[in-house]
Amino acid sequence: MPSAPIIEVAAHAGVCYGVERALSMAHEAAASAPAPVQTLGPLIHNPLVVRELGEAGVGLADTLDEAPAGSVIIRAHGVVPAVIDEARRRGLAVIDATCPYVKRVHKAAERLVDQGYQLIVVGESGHPEVEGIMGHADGRAHVVSTPDDLATLELERRVGVVVQTTQTQAALAAVVSALLTRVDEVRVVNTICSATQERQASAAALAGRADVMVVVGGKNSGNTRRLAEICSARCAATHHIEDASELDAAWFAGAVLIGVTAGASTPAAHIERAVARIRELTGGADDVR
Template identity: 70%
Template sequence: MGIPCIEVAQYAGVCYGVERALTLAKEAGSTATGPVCTMGPLIHNPIVVHELEQSGVSVANSVEDCVEGAVIIRAHGVVPQVIDELQNKGLQIIDATCPFVKKVHVAAERLEREGYQLLVVGESGHPEVEGIMGHAGMDAHIVSSPEDLHELELGRKVGIVVQTTQTADTLNAVVASVLPRVSELRVVNTICTATQERQASAAELASRADVMIVVGGKNSGNTQRLAQICSERCSRTYHIEQACELDPSWLEDAQLIGVTAGASTPAAHIEQVVEALRNASKA
């Protein structure tokens, strides 16, 4: 059948917030005179986190682990109390929080200040959502789907913000469920443009491809969502972290192989996968 075409989605790989965080971490690692650590993994990409550790930027799992030197706040952000505790310890703080995540923090604080009961549309336990909840007030709730609203008592005034990597479909479904139950609803759509672009271009490519390869951390929420979006349109969708995971049998009889990647996936990782696909296709 000949060699298949390999096409990378129009929007794929690292976003501005991740690129900024990586730049700050690499600069800190190369210029610091003392220890440098990140407050939790800098981004959800185990390969990149390992590379940073090899360059001298370690991962601290708690404030107690940060003893001296510089601490980099991860791209997902943290609760305000963590910043306060680090400052009280006299540590240098390098804030690599994604600017789009900070917009969610600001929106949550404003809605809470204006008297809205806050709903955060996102994944419970995700570090970005935990950080948002730290700015959202005592009455805030995490909602991952309309089903989460069934047992929830809503106030008269409800405000909604969204984890930056959520899908518009999830947000719309939650809004539709909340609207009939409240007198006033204020929605701040904080899904970032990079997420929307990656999801839309992945969906378009997956609708045409025989095989879709999604590249990125298995612990990355936005990469998992790309894999879900692709699998809904292309049954032969595979989520991998690196090129060595590719199985040539996945490519049998494929005429178009699509490739996309999460917002925490560097361009070099995508290029390695594409090169491996080319080699596998020729074999």
């Protein structure tokens, strides 16, 4: 009888400081802030967590109009400054759970614009974090995700660059290299979060050794999707799941090493559930690293 596979969790996986902080603030608000307590947009990009928060008494409002009273929690991704001003004008109690590392991007964007640079934000257009960054740029910013996005832009002589915290170093380097051929000065503030870099590096290392990779986290989470892309490039049998119930025994047939990683918006309990389910599906793997 073949031995059960080894299950190894990446050295860096799951919730980062900013997400853990936001979750803690939300649970504290549910217990003590003026009711009703609602997040303005999903607190983090993880549908399971949003559902769990709802069960804990933290609702979800997509707009301020859906939160006419009580408290609003600003999501970890941040918002444009005008939204917080308007919430306070309406008499709502504002609990700002914006990740401190995202606030660092806001300050960098403001500083570069104040210094006269045209701002380039390397990130996903329409992403809540990017929208918040744009709100701190006084209308002098453009969002790009690849060098191709620069082709239609009328660039100024002096360009400043910030980057969405969950982007890859490769994406930033590619855009900066393209800018250097077109402008006189490029000033880069590398605002990629160290937690993102750690998760990407450890996922890549594990995927390079694994027979199967499981990436746990919200399918609407940019940083989790990037982990899945990184793993897929090194391990063809990569599967991105939100919940342990999605796991399929057929994925693990013949596997010797099963790797597990998770996005920065994935709580430890969700990783543990996935590992436990993999053990069940593979005949009780007992060598879990």
